[in-house]
Amino acid sequence: MKVAFLGLGNMGEHMAANLLKAGHEVTLWNRTISRAERFRSEGARVASSPADAARNADVAITMLADDHAVSFAVESTDGLLQTLPKGAVHISCSTISVALSQRLAQEHAQHDQQYITAPVFGRPEAAAAAKLFIVAAGKQDIVERCKPVLDPMGQRVFYMGDKPEMANVVKLSGNFLIGAVVESLGEAIALARKYGIDPHQYVELLTSSLFAAPVYKTYGGIIADQRYSPAGFKLRLGLKDVKLVIAAAEAVDTPLPIASIVRDHMLTAIGRGMEDLDWSATAKLAAENAGLK
Amino acid sequence: MKVAFLGLGNMGEHMAANLLKAGHEVTLWNRTISRAERFRSEGARVASSPADAARNADVAITMLADDHAVSFAVESTDGLLQTLPKGAVHISCSTISVALSQRLAQEHAQHDQQYITAPVFGRPEAAAAAKLFIVAAGKQDIVERCKPVLDPMGQRVFYMGDKPEMANVVKLSGNFLIGAVVESLGEAIALARKYGIDPHQYVELLTSSLFAAPVYKTYGGIIADQRYSPAGFKLRLGLKDVKLVIAAAEAVDTPLPIASIVRDHMLTAIGRGMEDLDWSATAKLAAENAGLK
Amino acid sequence: MKVAFLGLGNMGEHMAANLLKAGHEVTLWNRTISRAERFRSEGARVASSPADAARNADVAITMLADDHAVSFAVESTDGLLQTLPKGAVHISCSTISVALSQRLAQEHAQHDQQYITAPVFGRPEAAAAAKLFIVAAGKQDIVERCKPVLDPMGQRVFYMGDKPEMANVVKLSGNFLIGAVVESLGEAIALARKYGIDPHQYVELLTSSLFAAPVYKTYGGIIADQRYSPAGFKLRLGLKDVKLVIAAAEAVDTPLPIASIVRDHMLTAIGRGMEDLDWSATAKLAAENAGLK
Amino acid sequence: MKVAFLGLGNMGEHMAANLLKAGHEVTLWNRTISRAERFRSEGARVASSPADAARNADVAITMLADDHAVSFAVESTDGLLQTLPKGAVHISCSTISVALSQRLAQEHAQHDQQYITAPVFGRPEAAAAAKLFIVAAGKQDIVERCKPVLDPMGQRVFYMGDKPEMANVVKLSGNFLIGAVVESLGEAIALARKYGIDPHQYVELLTSSLFAAPVYKTYGGIIADQRYSPAGFKLRLGLKDVKLVIAAAEAVDTPLPIASIVRDHMLTAIGRGMEDLDWSATAKLAAENAGLK
Numbered sequence A, B, C, D: 001m002k003v004a005f006l007g008l009g010n011m012g013e014h015m016a017a018n019l020l021k022a023g024h025e026v027t028l029w030n031r032t033i034s035r036a037e038r039f040r041s042e043g044a045r046v047a048s049s050p051a052d053a054a055r056n057a058d059v060a061i062t063m064l065a066d067d068h069a070v071s072f073a074v075e076s077t078d079g080l081l082q083t084l085p086k087g088a089v090h091i092s093c094s095t096i097s098v099a100l101s102q103r104l105a106q107e108h109a110q111h112d113q114q115y116i117t118a119p120v121f122g123r124p125e126a127a128a129a130a131k132l133f134i135v136a137a138g139k140q141d142i143v144e145r146c147k148p149v150l151d152p153m154g155q156r157v158f159y160m161g162d163k164p165e166m167a168n169v170v171k172l173s174g175n176f177l178i179g180a181v182v183e184s185l186g187e188a189i190a191l192a193r194k195y196g197i198d199p200h201q202y203v204e205l206l207t208s209s210l211f212a213a214p215v216y217k218t219y220g221g222i223i224a225d226q227r228y229s230p231a232g233f234k235l236r237l238g239l240k241d242v243k244l245v246i247a248a249a250e251a252v253d254t255p256l257p258i259a260s261i262v263r264d265h266m267l268t269a270i271g272r273g274m275e276d277l278d279w280s281a282t283a284k285l286a287a288e289n290a291g292l293k
Helices: A012-021 A034-042 A050-054 A067-075 A098-110 A124-128 A140-145 A147-153 A165-194 A199-208 A214-225 A235-250 A257-271 A279-289 B012-021 B034-042 B050-054 B067-075 B098-110 B124-128 B140-145 B147-153 B165-194 B199-208 B214-225 B235-250 B257-271 B279-289 C012-021 C034-042 C050-054 C067-075 C098-110 C124-128 C140-145 C147-153 C165-194 C199-208 C214-225 C235-251 C257-271 C279-289 D012-021 D034-042 D050-054 D067-075 D098-110 D124-128 D140-145 D147-153 D165-194 D199-208 D214-225 D235-250 D257-271 D279-289
Strands: A002-006 A025-029 A059-062 A089-092 A114-117 A132-136 A154-159 B002-006 B025-029 B059-062 B089-092 B114-117 B132-136 B154-159 C002-006 C025-029 C059-062 C089-092 C114-117 C132-136 C154-159 D002-006 D025-029 D059-062 D089-092 D114-117 D132-136 D154-159
Touching: A002 A012, A002 A050, A012 A025, A012 A034, A012 A124, A012 A147, A025 A034, A025 A050, A050 A059, A050 A067, A059 A067, A067 A098, A089 A098, A098 A114, A098 A165, A098 A235, A114 A132, A114 A140, A114 A165, A132 A147, A132 A165, A132 B199, A140 A147, A140 A154, A147 A154, A154 B199, A165 A199, A165 A214, A165 A235, A165 A257, A165 A279, A165 B165, A165 B199, A165 B235, A165 B257, A199 A214, A199 B132, A199 B154, A199 B165, A214 A279, A235 A257, A235 A279, A235 B165, A257 A279, A257 B165, A257 B257, A257 C257, A257 D279, A279 D257, B002 B012, B002 B050, B012 B025, B012 B034, B012 B124, B012 B147, B025 B034, B025 B050, B050 B059, B050 B067, B059 B067, B067 B098, B089 B098, B098 B114, B098 B165, B098 B235, B114 B132, B114 B140, B114 B165, B132 B147, B132 B165, B140 B147, B140 B154, B147 B154, B165 B199, B165 B214, B165 B235, B165 B257, B165 B279, B199 B214, B214 B279, B235 B257, B235 B279, B257 B279, B257 C279, B257 D257, B279 C257, C002 C012, C002 C050, C012 C025, C012 C034, C012 C124, C012 C147, C025 C034, C025 C050, C050 C059, C050 C067, C059 C067, C067 C098, C089 C098, C098 C114, C098 C165, C098 C235, C114 C132, C114 C140, C114 C165, C132 C147, C132 C165, C132 D199, C140 C147, C140 C154, C147 C154, C154 D199, C165 C199, C165 C214, C165 C235, C165 C257, C165 C279, C165 D165, C165 D199, C165 D235, C165 D257, C199 C214, C199 D132, C199 D154, C199 D165, C214 C279, C235 C257, C235 C279, C235 D165, C257 C279, C257 D165, C257 D257, D002 D012, D002 D050, D012 D025, D012 D034, D012 D124, D012 D147, D025 D034, D025 D050, D050 D059, D050 D067, D059 D067, D067 D098, D089 D098, D098 D114, D098 D165, D098 D235, D114 D132, D114 D140, D114 D165, D132 D147, D132 D165, D140 D147, D140 D154, D147 D154, D165 D199, D165 D214, D165 D235, D165 D257, D165 D279, D199 D214, D214 D279, D235 D257, D235 D279, D257 D279
Parallel strands: A002 A025, A002 A059, A059 A089, A089 A114, A132 A154, B002 B025, B002 B059, B059 B089, B089 B114, B132 B154, C002 C025, C002 C059, C059 C089, C089 C114, C132 C154, D002 D025, D002 D059, D059 D089, D089 D114, D132 D154
Antiparallel strands: none
């Protein structure tokens, strides 16, 4: 298929590479164009704007940092909304707000374009290995039609329903659940340390028994090691996502008390100078709040 | 070894059976004696009091409901403190307070008896299958000496350190982490449902990816099914454990904000008539708080 | 002075009446024009649009429901930004977001107009009696110049500083503090009732001693009486203000954990069907959460 | 009346002095006896133990630091339970747990003694000036009979009901409400400071309008001044009281989410080295959490 791929960050670059490997005809766009040029040798075309990239595409994929970047790439005068052919599909893979996703759905409908969402779970390593978990939503036949593009990027596609924002809700709530794991693990490990328990043994126990899940292993390790820098995912980015899930919940009158705690602790961590640390630094805050040095 | 086993509830009965199977010489005591009598055919002796059971034991195991029951079985005039031979070991497997565990350690030392702790993670099915995770603490050589008794009851023994209360802290904090999973899952699933997402598909996604852990599968299933009755573990018992972890944390000046939320929501669930439901009914509360019927 | 007054709700109608009484030359605008017509007999002119009202004004006052209404009255093609004379002053009395207030400050500066804020504390009765507390911010000489207009509307003007958004922060944080009083009183009264204490006696004690403040008297009375309907200030309006204070705090990386609780409980109250009650219905929620009928 | 007064701390010394002034025949006991000796010149007798003090008393008043001290003074072998004449009254003025108060009620009944509670609101200055607010509970005729003793100590006696623990609940919940004021004020003032607002002007505004209550003036002043030392009431004592109100609430299955926040923040403040500061140091914590130095 003819694929426009917009956004070559540390996730997008791997996803685009996997699309090229799968034999798609890929046109790339990135704000810093040099990141796109590298892929010419692998057969990619490089476009000068989102509109340019999407002009003849069957599918345009956006994998950008935030609402602002997606809005620019879609809605601006250089945006793909202007050029994406009728009937072609915009697949939004970015972690964006429910509100923006709903607006994009309307705008694409007005332009007789298709819009589905496909945010992903996984870190850059998983993106490189095509091991992402892809959460898709939108009209089912359109999602089916996009399978040749989605499959090469991940290990499994989960279809969540026919409203595009459903996948955004799933992605945001998934990040909220990770934040909840970090916060509660941080509290529990602080308590264990106060009683003289070795945090590595504690995490080993948890992750060998009831909590044998990737997220506990990853973050349990970081917390036991107190390895908050360099940041895999910066605190302020984590805060952004927690705010987005709270906004999505407020829009449907749903309280998320644990998310409120996580949000408040992220703000506190920023106030206490941890802005450049990994978003799991809420566990560092928990340790300090318990009087651990 | 000569083992006194006190407490034949829905966990203890399986643990005692496994000790019998392993060839130990087991004397049983239970407040309702009929639950002990059943085991005579399997070679068990039945005692009329904790003191009677422990009289010639190498090891006395307590697996009782709460602080009150353990205090009675150990410290009362009929308690094992009176009769357990010098040098013999009391293994406390119950989920009890850190404060009681510390007191028992002192009392046993004064009686020249040994005291270690070995609380367990797992449900009755795991106890029956000898698949429990056993968390042990106390003097390392004593824990070693007790291996022939611990091993037949579980799939793995984790040694946490030389102070007996360490294992109690681990057990209580583990239950806190489960409570945090239930609460955060409950909130996330309520949010998903508000957006029309099928809760089973949502849980399937989570537990097939980042959250592929037993605790998410068990409780995710319960919450998606809204299957809070019959209770596997009643709300008030869960509340008791959360109170114990908060007390253990307060004793070392450690805040556990997530535990505070879980505790307050358990109290609220009781106030709203869910007392007889499973302790995961905080997820039912989350759904109702979001306006779901 | 020539005053344009925009917004004749249950606060604005009294404030406008007091300006007329004070001898100002007042032009009124209200979305529903009939509410303005009534004042013709008292000497008011009636305008057909905000722009029309502000055309020759020395001062234009906005007293509208929310950001949306203020944005329309100021920034739309019919907005006062188009017509307010150079050097004339827009006094924003509405409870609006800090973000909107900052934007209006910029826009007025670009139009060589002055902009100050003057939100008020007090209920309609206080507005009628010119007993409002007025919180002003903006350039000090401009606030001084507006005194002849501010004084007739309230009992005292508090000057908070030279940035217009300061008064918005004060107003929003004041509403937050009221929300905190309601929530904490609601919890305390629920506890008292559980112990059989008469809530009226309890409130009488509090408000005769350490808590002898209007806000405790007003809301203590409502809670003791369980008089949440008719609503003096609807739950969703209270929620709006709590969201605005949280947004203002997030913008400067400040956690407000009590505001998070209040927000979550307001959402819960809405989820439980209390949307049409007074915003103090969080106290009703507290009572129900405690198992009181 | 013959009054035994036990406990001459910085509150009790003034209360005892006022009883002497009122002409009562007062016998004093204090753990550090020198504090009692000073009153001999004013006509007081000094006793060597609580039991000794209460031997011929009509009324025995306890005004001690905590449950432990009250339990010693009442229930120990030297306690007043042993000697207080039948029909005489124990008036418990201390801030103690509901559980202890309920137990004392039973024990006094078993000894044919009367038991009422009369905890007080006010600081040492108010105690000296006989301006305390006294909250009484217990059998109404017994409270009436004690009026000649209660009246000289305070400015007003509030009768809350016939179960003695009712006054304890009121006292504890009152302290909770003060803690809630401090916490919410601390958050609001931190927010105001972040926007450049002068905290003294902010407090002046609040306490001149809706929040014109002693508790806002006292603590608003402390927070604006950042005057947390010397401590009027130390953080750990505040924490003790918040724990007691939470325990009282748990006993009747009542959640107090705001109290949970206050408790967690007090623990955090202790963890961050503020143990010797005034209990209003939770406001210092709020400021630091907001990134203020």
